[in-house]
Amino acid sequence: MSDSPSGDDTYIRRFGFRRFTGVRQNRLYRIIAVAWFNLIEAIRRSGFTKMLLVFMFFSILIQDVLIIVISWFLPFTGLPITINELFRDAYADSVLGMVSLVNRITVLELGFMPFNISAIGISFIWLLLMAIVGGGLIADDRLHQTTEVYFSRISRLEYTIGKLMSLMLFSAVVVVLPSIIQYFLLSYGLETDLLVNIDLMFWGIGFTLLAAFLLSLLILALSSFTKRRAVATLSFFIAAIVLSSFYSAIGWSQSESLILLLDFVGAIALLGAMALGYESLDVNGRTIIFNNGIGVEGPMVLAVVLIVLMLGIVALMLTLFRRDS
Amino acid sequence: MATEAFKISDLSKFYGPTLALDKLSVSAPKRAVGLLGPNGAGKTTLIRILMGIIRHSSGSGSVLGYDFCESIQDIRDHVGYSPEFTPMIPDVSAMKYVTFMGKLSGLGAVEAAQRAHDTLHYVGLAEERYRPLREFSTGMMQKCKLAAALVHDPDLVILDEPTDGLDPTGRQQMLELIERLYKDEGKSLIVSSHLLFDVERVCDWVMVLGRGQLVTSGEMSNLLADTSGMLRLKISGDPVSFSRKLTAKGLEVEIDGPFLDVKRTNGTEMTILEEVNRDPTVSLRYLGSRTRTLEDVFISMVEGRELG
Numbered sequence: 335m336s337d338s339p340s341g342d343d344t345y346i347r348r349f350g351f352r353r354f355t356g357v358r359q360n361r362l363y364r365i366i367a368v369a370w371f372n373l374i375e376a377i378r379r380s381g382f383t384k385m386l387l388v389f390m391f392f393s394i395l396i397q398d399v400l401i402i403v404i405s406w407f408l409p410f411t412g413l414p415i416t417i418n419e420l421f422r423d424a425y426a427d428s429v430l431g432m433v434s435l436v437n438r439i440t441v442l443e444l445g446f447m448p449f450n451i452s453a454i455g456i457s458f459i460w461l462l463l464m465a466i467v468g469g470g471l472i473a474d475d476r477l478h479q480t481t482e483v484y485f486s487r488i489s490r491l492e493y494t495i496g497k498l499m500s501l502m503l504f505s506a507v508v509v510v511l512p513s514i515i516q517y518f519l520l521s522y523g524l525e526t527d528l529l530v531n532i533d534l535m536f537w538g539i540g541f542t543l544l545a546a547f548l549l550s551l552l553i554l555a556l557s558s559f560t561k562r563r564a565v566a567t568l569s570f571f572i573a574a575i576v577l578s579s580f581y582s583a584i585g586w587s588q589s590e591s592l593i594l595l596l597d598f599v600g601a602i603a604l605l606g607a608m609a610l611g612y613e614s615l616d617v618n619g620r621t622i623i624f625n626n627g628i629g630v631e632g633p634m635v636l637a638v639v640l641i642v643l644m645l646g647i648v649a650l651m652l653t654l655f656r657r658d659s
Numbered sequence: 660m661a662t663e664a665f666k667i668s669d670l671s672k673f674y675g676p677t678l679a680l681d682k683l684s685v686s687a688p689k690r691a692v693g694l695l696g697p698n699g700a701g702k703t704t705l706i707r708i709l710m711g712i713i714r715h716s717s718g719s720g721s722v723l724g725y726d727f728c729e730s731i732q733d734i735r736d737h738v739g740y741s742p743e744f745t746p747m748i749p750d751v752s753a754m755k756y757v758t759f760m761g762k763l764s765g766l767g768a769v770e771a772a773q774r775a776h777d778t779l780h781y782v783g784l785a786e787e788r789y790r791p792l793r794e795f796s797t798g799m800m801q802k803c804k805l806a807a808a809l810v811h812d813p814d815l816v817i818l819d820e821p822t823d824g825l826d827p828t829g830r831q832q833m834l835e836l837i838e839r840l841y842k843d844e845g846k847s848l849i850v851s852s853h854l855l856f857d858v859e860r861v862c863d864w865v866m867v868l869g870r871g872q873l874v875t876s877g878e879m880s881n882l883l884a885d886t887s888g889m890l891r892l893k894i895s896g897d898p899v900s901f902s903r904k905l906t907a908k909g910l911e912v913e914i915d916g917p918f919l920d921v922k923r924t925n926g927t928e929m930t931i932l933e934e935v936n937r938d939p940t941v942s943l944r945y946l947g948s949r950t951r952t953l954e955d956v957f958i959s960m961v962e963g964r965e966l967g
Contacts, residue, residue, distance in 0.1 A: 358765030
């Protein structure tokens, strides 16, 4: 063939070095490239992560099916609340359950326990997945010195947002999407009007995104402190579980014990309930009232969440944004 | 369009109390520039500042005409950088890695993948492009780094120790690639290397740093040109007896191994040629200006030794 390359050099000359004449993509594109690449690679290289994802998928599936089955077979006659109120409580409870670890935070009355089981286990798997995926996001880059090539192409802020976005994308699939699906399934099961409670769905999206953002920030901050992904992963997971356990281990004698505030993951759930207008809820079966002037109060919960936010930001500023080393 | 690859003025950089760059002012043309200096001279610090990876303490400057305080993103888009060490994502193939680097530089997904293919072919990793980076040898990784630096078609390519850790064959291939980039593709280059021979081979402009300050910069040919005013002569035959004959003619002669270095005055060349013609046991092999190697220049400038 006359037009086929006659040798390696011909091939190189023909395909080897073309001038780039196109238009460069904007900054957002590059951030998304960082997020997508890191997310896919983090999942791809870990068999355990894939296994957990499959497990989580089935957990969510079973829970969603359970919601419909319970809704169909429970006799909802003679309830002290309307079906619509039950729907709102049950949905809020399910979503809050996704962000409750050791302490079971629920807005449901005890009489409606069947709905209460819906989110058990998901928060653990989600946290573990976040720790595994997020633990290496910056630590691996520091270990393999990949940060140098990132920072020679994008800014540190873009890098950080990209990494944060990869965990947010991950959480979007693992908790935000299920929370949306649950809204429709529960509405279908209880035969409520979808549009009447649409604010609840947006709350569900906002709340899960907020939780995802805060936890992503924390795990990234830990990851930026070390070159060993295992250190970041374990320290995040263990800290979350241990701090969450104090209330049930030590503070059980007082229902409004301030020890509950050590559970920073639970504090996010408490804030979520407050945002939805709940003035009280049950933690491990004990009632917490946000504005009674005793123990855990609304502003304290907000302060804990803000402290978590500040800790994450300061830690990242100290490590990633220090441009003299 | 800027005529300089980069230009800096009073650039200083402190790492805590340690001064890495000391009010450095220099400009480099858009050619193949060799950046030389002993360990700790500030070469890598300078490169990292030019790329916006670290912040300078004081001073100003521009790369390809873009101010590196105001237009660092433009600089990053138009400069390709291959760092001294080996940054990598072990489980990722060279193809994925280079494609990703292209995307980070603003190439669309399809364009990035196509250009990754092209550049990996160009550097000689066509066959290995789908192998994970953890399986790459040092030489292959150096080529992969070069491909990543080239994927977005930069105007200026900064190579920090591009032949570090390579065997002679790999080094030869890398130097050929760098030469082709400059001569065939018209890329401006900044090559930082400890290996003076490498710089001497591929660069035509040299910048020497020492203790964070500029020692010298200029055309390679000027730098290597001998200023001692000596002629270098090589003959077949006995150089010692021939040097005596030249001395008898009033010339100042020094013997340097197989060479004779003769102090140049009016008519020196003619005198030498006459003596060569007169002596049947001698034939002329070389007559010309005494030249220096980059190593001679480097040692004399950085270490303060006088050349012979």
